[in-house]
Amino acid sequence: MTLTVATDPTSQRRSTTVRVVLTDLAYALSLPLVLLLAWESSSRFGWLPQQILPAPHVVWATFVELWSDGSLVDHTLRSLWRVAAGFSIGALLGLTMGAVLGLLPRLRAFVWPVFTAIAQVNILAWLPLLVLFVGIDEELKYVSIAWSTFIPVLLATTRALTNVSPKLLELGRVLDFTPLQRVMTIVLPASLPSLFTGIREGLSAAWQTIVIVELLASFEGLGYLMVWGRQLFQLEIVIVAMIVIAAVGLLLNLSLEYLERFVQPWKTDATNER
Structure with missing residues (x-):
């Protein structure tokens, strides 16, 4: 007599999801760990002078110091505020005109x-x-960020709406949908993936632009922090600012990806079924 143990599909799916997440995390962390090991080896064996590439422990000590006195947080929040304001304006205009x-x-x-x-x-x-x-004051930052956001969002929105399948539009006409119903029921859901792609590109461009503008004309922000470190010949400050810029940019992109999955639950369900 053979005993069959019933397995819970939900539990099995959850176990598979956890395994996939852990595998992806291991792959994502492997390259940064290799680069950190190479960086530490360069410092220990003197492959590059400390003036060109400070040791990891020096960069970490600088990060802790800047974090403790609040300057790193202040500069980061200032850059984030500028990006939030400029990106909101540029994305709204890009979506509307697109x-x-x-x-x-x-x-x-x-x-x-x-x-x-x-x-x-x-x-x-x-x-x-x-x-x-507009001059070189705050207006320059906001206008530059809005402009950098506006262009990719506009192009992606326009392409998204024009690339909707004609068969779906014909289905709306057969079902006698009103123009508003066709837009809300057919065009918008079909366009969402491309719309989010444009928004992600716009946010990435906005974050890169704020660093460029702050490098040129600013007394606050992460870009200014990099200029200040270079003027003091303290490259550890520059590296700290670069790491924070990369980390914040990654978090912003991951936030948009999560929002995209939340807005498009049917896409997540289809992926899980596969």
């Missing part, structure tokens, strides 16, 4: 080549003109 261009083909045909050409120009090329129009 929706207009996506839903109005004639207007899109008129202005699309211009926006495509503008997208090829890096924010560094626009800075001299922006300085002439």
Whole structure:
């Protein structure tokens, strides 16, 4: 007589999810650990002078010092506030104008080549003109961040709306949906993945832009902290600021990915079923 042990599908799925998460975490941490080991080896064996690449323990001590006196937190929060304000403005304008261009083909045909050409120009090329129009104070930061966000969000939104499957649109017409129902029931759900891609690109561009602008004209923020460390010939301060910039950028991207899964539960369910 053979005994069969029943397994709980929910428990089995949870165990699989945990195993996948731990495996992904191990892979994600392996390269940083290898780089840290190489960094420590370079410091111990003198492969590079301390003036060029300070030892990890020196960088850690600098991080603890800057964290303890509150300066690192203040600079980080200042940069985050500038990004939040500029990104909100740029993303809102990009989504709005992208929706207009996506839903109005004639207007899109008129202005699309211009926006495509503008997208090829890096924010560094626009800075001299922006300085002439808005000066070098806080307005420059907000306008630069908003502009860096606006372009990728606009392009992604327009492409998302224009790439909706014609079969889905035809289904809406067969079911006699109103224009608003077609947009809310068909166009928007089908466009969400591309919309979030544009928003992630916009946020990444915004975070990179704030560092560039603060490097050029600022007395606060992580970019200024890097300039200050370079002026003092203390590269450990520069490295601390770089690590914080990378960590915050990663957290922002992960937050958007979590929001995307929350807004698109059907996508997560389909992935789990596979």
